[in-house]
Amino acid sequence: MNSKIGLWIDHRIAVIVTISDKGEEIQEIQSNVEKQLGRFNGQRSATHFESQLMQSDDRQQRSFTKHLNAFYDKVLASIRDADSILLLGPGEAKGELKKLMDKNNDRNRVVAMESADKMTEHQIAAKVHDYFAN
Numbered sequence: 001m002n003s004k005i006g007l008w009i010d011h012r013i014a015v016i017v018t019i020s021d022k023g024e025e026i027q028e029i030q031s032n033v034e035k036q037l038g039r040f041n042g043q044r045s046a047t048h049f050e051s052q053l054m055q056s057d058d059r060q061q062r063s064f065t066k067h068l069n070a071f072y073d074k075v076l077a078s079i080r081d082a083d084s085i086l087l088l089g090p091g092e093a094k095g096e097l098k099k100l101m102d103k104n105n106d107r108n109r110v111v112a113m114e115s116a117d118k119m120t121e122h123q124i125a126a127k128v129h130d131y132f133a134n
Helices: 057-078 093-103 121-133
Strands: 004-009 013-020 023-030 084-089 110-115
Touching: 004 093, 004 121, 013 057, 013 121, 023 057, 023 121, 057 093, 084 093, 084 121, 093 110
Parallel strands: 004 084, 084 110
Antiparallel strands: 004 013, 013 023
């Protein structure tokens, strides 16, 4: 079966558009990763010894990275049967996913990587159809 996938991804959500002989399918995967916040939701503490009450930054970063890796594993499992993959997204997530795919020897399946701002599912599907039609 010849399947082509367009994947729009950021750190919070992945939208996967699969085009195959059976038709089009749209799947959404949520990361459930909390946005990296500053201390006390960005508000500065007025109390003394505040730094002793908070988790260290590296501990927060490790937790964030652990959640992102679990999210990327779900996404990779969803696209493992694709012949061709178009990666779209606004930030670093598409590059991070590409590095994981390169590490897993999946680099030949990624045909293009493009920056794309926030898009609806229908806009993503239209972009994927246009890309693979040419």
